[in-house]
Amino acid sequence: xxxxxxxxxxxxxxxxxxxxxxxxxxxxxxxxxxxxxxxxxxxxxxxxxxxxxxxxxxxxxxxxxxxxxxxxxxxxxxxxxxxxxxxxxxxxxxxxxxxxxxxxxxxxxxxxxxxxxxxxxxxxxxxxxxxxxxxxxxxxxxxxxxxxxxxxxxxxxxxxxxxxxxxxxxxxxxxxxxxxxxxxxxxxxxxxxxxxxxxxxxxxxxxxxxxxxxxxxxxxxxxxxxxxxxxxxxxxxxxxxxxxxxxxxxxxxxxxxxxxxxxxxxxxxxxxxxxxxxxxxxxxxxxxxxxxxxxxx
Numbered sequence: 001x002x003x004x005x006x007x008x009x010x011x012x013x014x015x016x017x018x019x020x021x022x023x024x025x026x027x028x029x030x031x032x033x034x035x036x037x038x039x040x041x042x043x044x045x046x047x048x049x050x051x052x053x054x055x056x057x058x059x060x061x062x063x064x065x066x067x068x069x070x071x072x073x074x075x076x077x078x079x080x081x082x083x084x085x086x087x088x089x090x091x092x093x094x095x096x097x098x099x100x101x102x103x104x105x106x107x108x109x110x111x112x113x114x115x116x117x118x119x120x121x122x123x124x125x126x127x128x129x130x131x132x133x134x135x136x137x138x139x140x141x142x143x144x145x146x147x148x149x150x151x152x153x154x155x156x157x158x159x160x161x162x163x164x165x166x167x168x169x170x171x172x173x174x175x176x177x178x179x180x181x182x183x184x185x186x187x188x189x190x191x192x193x194x195x196x197x198x199x200x201x202x203x204x205x206x207x208x209x210x211x212x213x214x215x216x217x218x219x220x221x222x223x224x225x226x227x228x229x230x231x232x233x234x235x236x237x238x239x240x241x242x243x244x245x246x247x248x249x250x251x252x253x254x255x256x257x258x259x260x261x262x263x264x265x266x267x268x269x270x271x272x273x274x275x276x277x278x279x280x281x282x283x284x285x286x287x288x289x290x291x292x293x294x295x296x297x
Contacts (some may be wrong), residue, residue: 022295023053023054023056023101023294023295024056024098024099024100024101024125024294025056025057025058025059025095025096025099025100025101026049026053026056026057026058026059026100026101026102026103026294027058027059027061027090027096027100027101027102027103027112027124028042028045028046028058028059028060028061028102028103028104028105028108029061029086029102029103029104029105029108029109029111029112030042030060030061030070030074030105030106030108031074031104031105031106031107031108031131031279032074032075032106032107032172032173033071033074033075034071034074034105034106035062035067035070035071036060036061036062036067036070037060037062037067042060042105043060045286046058046060048283048286048287049291049294052287052291053291053294053295056294057095059093059095059096059100061086061089061108063077063082063085063086064077073172074107074172075171075172075173076170076171076172077172078169078170078172078175078191078192079110079111079114079172079175079176079192080191080192082111083111083114083115083118083119086111086115086119087115087118087119090115090119090122091119091121091122093122096122097122098122099122099123099124099125100122100123100124100125101124101125101126101127101128101293101294102115102116102124102126102127102128103128103130103290104127104128104129104130104132105130105131105132105279106130106131106132106133106227106278106279107132107133107172107173107176108132109129109130109131109132109133109134109218109233110129110132110133110134110176110193110196112124112127112129113127113129113132113134113196113210113216114192114196116209116210116212116213117196117203117205117206117209117210118205118206118209120209120212123212124212124213125213125214125215126213126214126215126216126217126293126294127213127215127216127217128217128219128290128293129216129217129218129219129233130219130279130281130290131219131220131221131224131227131233131278131279132218132233133176133227133232133233134197134218134232134233134234134235135178135193135197135231135232135235135236135237135252135254136176136177136178136186136190136193136232136237137173137176137177137178137227137228137232138177138178138179138180138228138229138238138243139228154171154173157171158171158173158174158177161174162174162177162179163177163179163182163185163186163189163190165189168189168190168191169191174191175190175191175192175193176190176192176193177190178190178193178232178237180237180238180239180240180241180242180243181241181242181243183240183241187199187200188200197254197257197258198254198257198258199253199254199257202257206258206259207257207258207259208259210258210259210260210263211259211262211263213263213268214268215268215269215270215293216260216263216268216269216270217270217272217293218233218234218235218269218270218271218272219233219272219273219274220233220234220271220272220273220274221233221273221274221275221276221277221278221279221280221281222273222274222275222276223275223276223277223280224277224278225277225278226277226278227278229246231246231248234248234249234271235248235249235252235254235255235260236248236249236252237252250264272289274289
């Protein structure tokens with residue numbers, strides 16, 4: 001009886017703490033070569049957020065029914081399917097009905113942006129993209145989650161075959177491969193990125209939904225050796241026709257075509273940077289720079 005009583009007291013305390021937090025629920029989406037719940041990656045970030053926000057609900061997205069499928073999704077399940085799957089999961093989660101904040105890591109950043117643009121229910125309030133490749137990539141100099149031989153094969157495949165239909169259909173990284181030397185082919189044959197960037201035709205729903213965000217925060221890693229160019233994390237990219245000069249977001253057609261100019265003029269488009277290679281950040285930096293974005297009203 002005493003044990004049951006103590007359990008009831010503990011449960012009461014837990015739910016009191018969880019409900020007393022001012023922070024909205026948080027949704028996480030992992031990057032390539034990761035899963036929802038590895039204890040050394042998103043598992044530890046989930047715990048850190050729960051601790052620092054006084055027990056807010058954190059959902060770390062898992063694509064498919066198990067960890068193996070979740071891992072493989074980062075390479076082999078088309079982003080359109082993944083986004084539809086996530087939108088369905090979020091709509092069914094009653095704890096998100098009043099809105100949520102979202103954090104995407106690496107390619108999870110552009111995937112969650114697609115969620116914001118395509119699925120307005122439940123409402124995403126703040127989108128935090130940590131190392132996301134919003135203008136795509138043109139190069140894969142390092143992919144430590146794979147063997148060196150697999151990395152090299154992936155690199156060669158993307159350089160040669162990225163815009164072939166079967167590659168676009170079966171390889172996630174091809175869907176945001178952006179060749180500045182072949183801009184028209186990219187726009188017409190990219191099966192994901194050129195669509196969510198409004199580069200094929202203007203989808204007004206994308207603009208309207210993106211502008212419902214209270215904030216869109218983009219984090220760039222200053223010493224990134226994985227994302228080429230690293231400025232893609234801030235929507236910058238190579239000027240068309242060459243692969244050296246970077247064109248910043250405010251000089252890119254995407255700036256107006258996605259309505260990012262309105263977010264920017266309202267002070268809702270936030271640029272953050274951190275020293276370190278791709279996704280290399282300390283808990284201290286995360287607590288000081290990201291946690292406040294999750295707890296502000």
